[in-house]
Amino acid sequence: MTPEDAAAILQLRPNATAGDVERAFRARARMLHPDRLTGASEEQVAAAAEKFARLTEAHEVMQHAIADAPIIATIEPDGPPPSARWLIVGWLGVMLVAGVISFFGGAIPYSTADVVLRLLPLAAAATAFALTGRRVYYAATVALLAASVLITLALASFGSLVALGLLLVPVVGLMVQGRKVAAYRA
DSSP states (O other): OOHHHHHHHTTOOTTOOHHHHHHHHHHHHHHHOGGGOTTOOHHHHHHHHHHHHHHHHHHHHHHHHHHHSOOOOOOOOOSSOHHHHHHHHHHHHHHHHHHHHHHHHSSSTTOHHHIIIIIHHHHHHHHHHHHHOOHHHHHHHHHHHHHHHHHHHHTOOHHHHHHHHHHHHHHHHHHHHHHHHHHHHO
């Protein structure tokens, strides 16, 4: 019996895991075991015993196929590569400088509301995207950046334009990092 035949008997795909094989075997064995046929004729018990023997053989073939398969080690990424963390910290430092400039000479000078309602959510969304690479954070970053640009241009002052220019660089850098993380996870 080939591993493909065994997988078909167990109703599995040929590259099933050991856990999948065990679960499928136990489930099918509960249904096909000849001892379940109380009061059946000898032919029915013999047919069930034959099916159960093929199921057992398929189980053994799949176990051997899995045991003989080459082991391929894979590591699931848990976030960005460690070297990227310092890059993210650097971009956040530049964003902090932009926030300070925006606070003192921004669209609404000396306004903590401007920093809290506009810059902190933008920094949080960009950082979340840089760390996870998830599309929802990318969309939030783009939306918050567009809102920040519109607010700054509507209330333009020299300080706010400098802060906006300084803010664009780290946000784009964090977005590039997020794209790398998304590609790294794919």
